[in-house]
Amino acid sequence: MDGNLFSAISHVSSDIQGPVDIELKGLLSAQSHRLSGRMTTVLKASAVRKDSDGERVRLACKISRPEVQRISEGDVLSTAQAIALDREPKMRNHLPKLYFSGDLRAGNTLHVRSLLNLNGKGHRTLRVLVINELEPLTAVTGKSFVKGWLDVVTCHVFLWKHGVEHGDPSLANMMYDPIEGCGVLSDFDWSNMAWLERVPGNNRTGTIPFMAIDLLSDAYWKGYRERCHHHELEAFIWILSVVFLAYENRICDPENILTKDWFTSDYIACAEEKAYFLSQNLQAIWSLPFDNFEQYQELLYDACLLVHKQFALRNEDRGRRAMEDHKRRAVEARGRHALEDCDRAEGDSTNKINKKEVESIQDDTQAFRIQYSEATWDQFISILSKFSSQPNIELDHLDINSLETHKPTFDISQCQLLFAEMRMIYGRVTNKSQPGRVSDTVMDWSLRQHRSLRQTYIAHQFLGHSG
Structure with missing residues (x-):
């Protein structure tokens, strides 16, 4: 060449x-x-x-x-x-x-x-x-894998904080450096940078088995729902779930009864299977052999419970907004008496807002997105801190402090000064001193x-x- x-x-x-x-x-x-x-x-x-x-x-x-x-x-x-x-x-x-x-x-x-x-x-x-x-992260197991996993999560959070959005956390993108003995975040070809205008249509990224349930929806794949930081954290929890539940002696069991149906190209089917796992099969975590991950059962259970609670909370919020939207449209169409009918329907468990009306809430408001990311982050850190402080388990390989240090600011309107500094670094490294549209900077032949x-x-x- x-x-x-x-x-x-x-x-x-x-x-x-x-x-x-x-x-x-x-x-x-x-x-x-x-x-x-x-x-x-x-x-x-x-x-x-x-x-x-x-x-x-x-x-x-x-x-x-x-x-x-x-x-x-x-x-x-x-x-x-x-x-x-x-x-x-x-x-x-x-x-x-x-x-x-x-x-x-x-x-x-x-x-x-x-x-x-x-x-x-x-x-x-x-x-x-x-x-x-590099080697796949699954080349190691036990505490070496968990340390590598946390290394990658920390690196991902650090980059997100500074405006580099990876966009596709998945097991295949988590590598291991045998020389340094640490996890490595790889595969940046779906990444975005906060200071560059996004190419139309390129923001619907992800590897279905590891994606947040929220993104396994028509609202996301049709471009109505925005990928947020809490979705990225959830992806790392699904990665942990697949390895803990389906891997034995560094080899994945494709027929694992809990995870096999997550591996599909049908994102709706994957969402349904994951939701069923969270609501019906979560207790199974305590009865599994877990190969070399036995001491991490509590970590996985608490992390999955966090996903379950946050997903339910978002659905509840969207259901409430769907009801409010339903009331508004009914009043516009039929007048004041329609509002009384809606109030009665809201209190009647047999007359709930249907699924399509909930799904019509295509995306959360910016305030809700920030709220969800803050809540998921705080509880994620709390779970890791609680787990790493257990006196009877050797967990000195889990560096939670480094992760906490790099907490992103989820309200991007507060990040403009930082992103301006990162844009200067980008311009210096790539010789693109005035980055604007990606199409302008990349496609310009001269x-x-x-x-x-x-x-x-x-x-x-x-x-x-x-x-």
Whole structure:
């Protein structure tokens, strides 16, 4: 792979020298057989460490076909690393180390689409990202897994606080660094940055088995419901649930009776199965063997109970607002007597507002979103603190203080000064000093071609050959 063939080069590491050798048969991800979409593939790779006697660095090469409108994962990752260096250097251990990111010039589908008289909107590019090779977090178990899980939660919270929204907490995106012995948050290609205008239609992200029940709804997938921080925290609880309930000796049992029906492409069915688990099967947690997680049963039970209570509270709020909306529309249509009928119906358990009317409340108000995120955060921290303070269990690996330190401000109107500072870091790292619409900064051809001769030369040396 010749570095001269790449555009939009966002990063070239000086820690390695010579070409990156890619093992075409060294798959680190499930092989994609699709002819559409991102078609993400991750391959093993390696390169010689700079100023060493031939020592090779183990790398991972991620090849994907995202829409050109999407912000480059390399830009997101390099910005996240720079923010961590500026605000909390140790947080860099919980992020992948970026060695190279660029778009293959010949991989842009705009020309093909124009020849076929297709709309250029949504055209894709072939994007290459090279990072350090990591292991799945499920490669470890017991307290090492729980520590790694908390590392990733803490990193996610830290980034959210500083305006970098990961957007897809899932088990596949939680990695483990065997050298540092810590959890790593990976896969930033669905991420958003608070200071950039979002690309239309790109905010409905998530991996269904791990998504918050609130987002497993038509309201979310049709673009009416906003993804909030409490949804992200809930996703981490579902990740914990899957591993504790379905994994044994680091291997997932796909037929686990409690979790198997969560793994579906039908988000409505997944929501129903999760809701049933919370309402009917939660007590089963106490009777399961839990493999190497026996001492964490209480942690999982309390966390799932938190999800159950918060979900019920949101539904109650939406039901109340649906009733108020029902009253308003009835009065507008039929006058004062309709209000008396509605008041009687509200007190009659046999005449409840129907499900469709509740679902018509497509999203919560900003005040409710802030309230839910605050409540979920406070109770989540309370559960972890209570659990980590137990005298009879060795829990020194759970660093709750670090997590508490990075509590986000959920009212983004109070974050504008902070986000302005983060925007400056983003501009410095990516050479985009005036970031606005992602489509403007990423799709603008002249900007994408504007790279120094020295950087092109380094990229040429860096990606001289592939194995």
